Amino acid sequence: MSETSPKLRAELEGIPTYKPGKPAAAGGPVAYKLSSNENPYPPLPGVMETVTAAASSFNRYPDMACTGLMNELAERFGVPVGHLATGTGSVGVAQQLIQATAGPGDEVIYAWRSFEAYPIITRISGATPVQVPLTDGEVHDLDAMAAAITDRTRLIFVCNPNNPTGTVVRREELERFLDRVPQDVLVVLDEAYREFIRDPEVPDGVEIYRNRPNVCVLRTFSKAYGLAGLRVGFAIAHEPVAAALRKTAVPFGVSQLAQEAAIASLRAEDALIGRVGSLVGERTRVVDALRAQGWTVPETQANFVWLRLGERTVDFAEACERAGVVVRPFAGEGVRVTVGEDEANDIFLKAAEAFRTQL
Numbered sequence: 438m439s440e441t442s443p444k445l446r447a448e449l450e451g452i453p454t455y456k457p458g459k460p461a462a463a464g465g466p467v468a469y470k471l472s473s474n475e476n477p478y479p480p481l482p483g484v485m486e487t488v489t490a491a492a493s494s495f496n497r498y499p500d501m502a503c504t505g506l507m508n509e510l511a512e513r514f515g516v517p518v519g520h521l522a523t524g525t526g527s528v529g530v531a532q533q534l535i536q537a538t539a540g541p542g543d544e545v546i547y548a549w550r551s552f553e554a555y556p557i558i559t560r561i562s563g564a565t566p567v568q569v570p571l572t573d574g575e576v577h578d579l580d581a582m583a584a585a586i587t588d589r590t591r592l593i594f595v596c597n598p599n600n601p602t603g604t605v606v607r608r609e610e611l612e613r614f615l616d617r618v619p620q621d622v623l624v625v626l627d628e629a630y631r632e633f634i635r636d637p638e639v640p641d642g643v644e645i646y647r648n649r650p651n652v653c654v655l656r657t658f659s660k661a662y663g664l665a666g667l668r669v670g671f672a673i674a675h676e677p678v679a680a681a682l683r684k685t686a687v688p689f690g691v692s693q694l695a696q697e698a699a700i701a702s703l704r705a706e707d708a709l710i711g712r713v714g715s716l717v718g719e720r721t722r723v724v725d726a727l728r729a730q731g732w733t734v735p736e737t738q739a740n741f742v743w744l745r746l747g748e749r750t751v752d753f754a755e756a757c758e759r760a761g762v763v764v765r766p767f768a769g770e771g772v773r774v775t776v777g778e779d780e781a782n783d784i785f786l787k788a789a790e791a792f793r794t795q796l
């Protein structure tokens with residue numbers, strides 16, 4: 438056999454493969470997965486029945502235009518259907534946005550640390566990532582991000598709330614930042630955790646996009662809506678951007694099951710509000726307990742908390758796992774822990790307390 442392998446694009450060298458949150462060990466001690474910011478609840482009422490019915494026709498391709506879902510979303514958000522685009526999760530839509538805007542020689546700006554897919558999808562496209570460190574308070578440094586804009590900048594992500602820190606940018610600072618961004622640079626407000634926000638000063642990206650043609654809002658059904666496994670996310674953006682997203686989409690990327698489940702989930706909003714409310718209550722309990730134990734916890738508006746543990750990150754994650762909860766370590770930096778079932782949160786808090794007493 439020849440030693441020569443097919444030529445691959447040089448950009449792929451050194452790009453890490455996306456690392457998913459570790460699953461809970463099967464068959465081990467009670468183990469809860471708090472590593473992927475998933476919703477711990479079963480599907481919303483009516484969703485299982487809808488998906489089961491839709492399953493009878495998966496020998497057929499899905500509706501490529503996602504007509505039913507688009508109409509539902511257009512009505513829900515008060516936007517034209519032409520301003521909507523769907524994709525295989527919001528990460529899929531984020532990748533389409535980069536494909537539509539940036540290639541070799543172009544720059545994509547985002548805060549760091551932030552969602553770990555940003556550097557991967559930027560580099561796959563051949564564009565250059567420009568990472569702007571978070572402030573000491575673990576918040577987007579919007580002044581530094583504005584200062585990082587060059588004539589090569591094509592896209593800027595603002596992750597609000599930020600994954601993995603849970604921190605937010607508020608209305609006034611965001612508007613001030615957007616006023617500084619040139620009109621021909623796309624700003625993507627990644628609002629994957631929007632439903633968990635309780636701070637009234639955090640703007641709804643959908644309101645911001647209305648008067649700003651260079652702003653695109655990213656949302657997902659994976660988190661609050663509990664459809665992570667079905668892969669459906671969407672963008673709201675003005676015509677040229679939304680149209681570009683429809684061009685860069687993988688044909689038939691959103692399955693009929695996902696489309697039907699998303700529609701049924703949107704229609705089960707009362708139950709959704711109740712569940713999100715419970716998780717937000719648990720978030721307060723977890724943050725308060727951690728602070729009472731002596732931890733520094735940045736204010737989180739998402740369904741997870743962030744502990745900057747530095748060199749002790751991996752030890753802490755291992756201690757949590759031994760106790761029965763899997764968390765998400767970023768070696769040398771910190772640990773992100775999803776707010777999950779009450780029992781899982783209890784186990785995590787106990788493990789955090791035990792670790793703290795050993796410091």
Ligand SMILES: Cc1ncc(COP(=O)(O)O)c(C=O)c1O
Pocket residue numbers: 473474525526527528529552596599600627629656657658659665668669670
């Ligand atoms: C900030 C942020 N954006 C986007 C996503 C992508 O989610 P999905 O592709 O499941 O919609 C995630 C998932 O973790 C996220 O944290």
